[in-house]
Amino acid sequence: MQFFGSAEISPSPPVPTTSGNNAHMMYVFNRNGVCLLYREWNRPLRTLNAQQDHKLMFGLLFSLKSLTAKMDPTSAERGNLGVPQLPGQGCSFHSFRTNTYKLSFMESPSGLKLILITHPRTGDLRQSLKYIYNLYVEYVVKNPLYTPGAPIRCELFNTSLDQYVRSIA
């Protein structure tokens, strides 16, 4: 059995032919690390409980962001490892790809983090995440019954998000 397989040994799953199952999960975190939204479309394997899973995801992004900035060969000003980075400052990563999935990431200057996990063969999703940010503004921020900082329970947002995510190629 091969535990540390390369792409040749365990090839990527085939590109789905029908549209609608390219996306696996979506996370939305606010600036305080609160998971505002977790949507799941296709996640056969679960190893952690929801809370630990969210914490792990947030920690991954937090560390990866500070690591990528630390590695930046073009910028003189760099932070210390483990210290939070400014959204958009210096460099920041927008996606990474493994042989089984692709994680796309966007952070707004207000600290909202959008994470979309899709099939590894999906293209650049930066514009898509921007569009989702706009959906968030229209259906969540403008919803007078939504309390800022609370988990999102807006049916309209979920519906339009599902619909949009299905259209992502």
Add this chain to the structure above:
Amino acid sequence: MAPVGPRSGDAIFANMERVNAELFTLTYGATVRQLLTDLEEVDEVNKQLDQMGYNIGIRLVDEFLAKSNVSRCVDFKETAEVIAKVGFKMFLGVTASVTNWDADGTCCSIVLEDNPLVDFVELPDTCQGLYYCNILSGVIRGALEMVSNTSSFAQPSIPSFLWDVSLKTEVTWIRDVLRGDDAYELQVKLVKQVPEEYPYKDDE
């Protein structure tokens, strides 16, 4: 340096959903009027308007960021310019100017020549202490509290590695046409930058 957003909000304003200006002005007027009836004290009304503005601001900032594509501002000066040129244009349809910077760049004035909130308004003698447009100061305060900024304008007392900060500001009215001045002037003072920390404890 990362590209920043637009220098003027005209293009975005053209694409914004709009409401009739008179409806907007009169609705705001009715709100202030009702607050005066309910709270009786002018000071309380000022406070309440500021709080309402704050609640609007913390939401409005996301709409602003989503639609304007402003990625970041390098310093407080640029932040103020963006508020005046893009923010006011996007949401109120007017442009403000930024003046009166103090020496260390932490305090400035945003001057509004034209203010759609005050059409048809005259302050009666009983309401002389009222800051009729106090909602605007709350909006600015709330919106700035939600955005991060860089260390390039940090005070020497704040260690430079604390990059991720939110901006605590004090916003006060300096001039008000309703009180007999020639323009609306809002003073925005950067009080402190609050660094953000990793929200989870290790032993959680």
